[in-house]
Amino acid sequence: MGDKRTSNFVGTVLGRQRALFGGRLFERLRHVLWAGLISLAMFAVLLFEPVDQFLWLIQSRIADRSPSGDIVFVASDEALNDPDMPQRRYDVAAALDELDRRGVGKVFLDVTFAQSEDTRADQRLSRSIADLGPRITLVDRIVVASNGRSLVRETEPSIAGSVFRVVSDQTDRNWFGLAWELQYSYDVAGKLTPSLGAAIGGIRGANGQKFSVDYGFSQTRIPVLPIEHLFENKYRLSDGLTDVTGKTVILGHSNRVTGTQQPIPGRMDAPASFVDIYAGETLKSGRTQHIRGPIVLAFHALLLSLVVVFGGARRRRWPAYSGIVLLAPAVLFAAAKLGVRLDLSYALGFLGIYGAMRSRMRWKRRVEMVNSETGLPKLRALEARLLRETISNGHVVIAKIQNYERVLKTLRTEDKSSYVLKLVDRLRAADPNLVVYSDGHHLGWYVASDDTDDVTDHLEGLRAIFAAPVEVGGFSVDVGITFGIASIDGDPAARLAAAVAAAEETSEAHNPIAIAETGSQSDLLWDISLRARIDEAMEVGEIYCVYQPKIDLGSKTTVGVEALVRWHDPARGFISPMHFIQQCEKAGRMEHLTRYVLQSACSAGQLLHFRGQNLTMSVNISATLLGDMRIAGIVRNALQATRFDPQFLVLEITETSRISDHSVASSILEELKSTGVKISMDDFGVGSASYEAFYELPFDEIKIDRLFVSNMAKDPKARAIVASIAAMGREARITVVAEGLENPQDIGLLEAIGCQQVQGFAFSRPVSLSNLLESKDIDGMRAAANMV
Structure with missing residues (x-):
């Protein structure tokens, strides 16, 4: 019981993995991943940092918070430290004395003084500094010298005495000249010196450790006091001036002093001291948080991934986007209101890149929906229109152009599109605005009328128009055209497929107009062939693979498995593989299904090898795909994506009688063999071209069709055919596999005949991957025979 629960659990997990990594969902998740990686690469090279700084400017304007009011800026509109104007040092001394008298809490003298020619002025300033004692701190400034190097400006020791010093680094700016981050302390001449901003805020930090400066405090609310009100005895609280008692005062130059301007958000010519004042206000308020780009990017990537995974329908995804x-x-x-700095640009870039990728993919699909030769939309576009506009009435008409391929062979390349367009012009005889869709020898359109008889009468009139030949390239070409009709009720896309099926059943002589019956078996088979339904089934895991073991008769061991595709529809139950594979071919989705099965089978094979079971993996390839080299690319991509060893992959070519050009097919198979895979001929012995294909194509294995294997015990002719094929395989030095072995008593016959490998219910039914992983040997295969 526990083993069964484990098996079900593994099967469920594998089903979810198939749904997660298949079709459109995998495509969208792949775009999420690529957009994230590109955005991280941009973060690594700081590509979007200017955008972030612009957004920080916006944050600063949004915040508009009130400062603490405990930090007062005493500003001078004249240069206080000009050596040629020593009398101003008396003004500074008087201002410091007045601050002392007013009971100032702390003073930061943000002006550096060199010695002047007036010794008494220097001494007067020195006494005022000394009188403030530990309440005053001198500020040294790191600036850029004329040679481009950093230069430290500091007050002469003869003036400063033993007063404590801090440093303000004016070189710690970005390329816009803004100071978004400052350090708690700086290394000045080998000595660790606190920064002015950190000293104002009363916070100490390690050397080199940075903090963000919050410019969200309103500039107009920062208390500013002109220095004249202090040294000219104009300082009266009754006049509404700022009280400095117990507060922190920064005495420095205003923005009117040349060379002291410093840009800050919202003001390009602020006093240099304002940067440190904002730093102090930031530390006092504790708003130093900075959420870096990768964190914001990861958050948006997670949200987008959740939308992609759980937003199945577009009508749910787009509002979520x-x-x-x-x-x-x-x-x-x-974040602006909370005082948290945010690196949002990389998340915005991530969303933009993802949007661009999705837009490009939608553009490609739109291009794929247009016939490149005629410029007409394809039948896929009609299907998409019916679904998009939720059309639930009217009819779908599909016109089948008879002898289409034969006519195209006789026309020049430049005349082929002209031929189709002339047919379309005739279809538009009654309605010039009719939108006609083209796909191969089919032309389709939508009719709004609900009256089937009216539609049929109209088509009879069109047939009369087509009785006259078409002039193309100077030649007169006869036209044969028949029609399939399906009324739209229920699923419109299903009715389109039913109309195509009805058109395929028509003939010019006996049945020129066919009406698809609602709920008919033909309708059902075409319904399951729809591209959207097949893609969705692969996405959610309704289409999956099971695996039937191949047994070596000599060693009685499992040497390989064949991947067989299955479809379990929740509403209809299990759908015959023969039916839906046939409809895949007619709907042009065989290539997509093959890619999906190859990916699943190679992944399963890689997992088997990881578990120590080095089995070959056989995958069926429709002979209809051997018309161009795309199948080689599909196989190569599947091997690269799964890292499955190509020597263990066997491609079984089905229905070789449908190969139209053996020379082309041979070159394609040789290209496939160059990757290391082996080629098998499936269902050998049936089909008129089997021996011709066996002779001309490079097969490594042939599989005797079950028709002969299942009857060889009771029919001498069947046994003789199996024996001759086995002998032919030995002579050609290729592996012979007997498939469809259902009776264990027939094993001895196959051994006597000399068949190397067998496959069938006598050993095992097709089993799920989870059951296959649990099976260790041939006995395990027999035990698993009834598991699927």
């Missing part, structure tokens, strides 16, 4: 995009300004606004 819009919500994520609108979330960005909302987060920016909230």
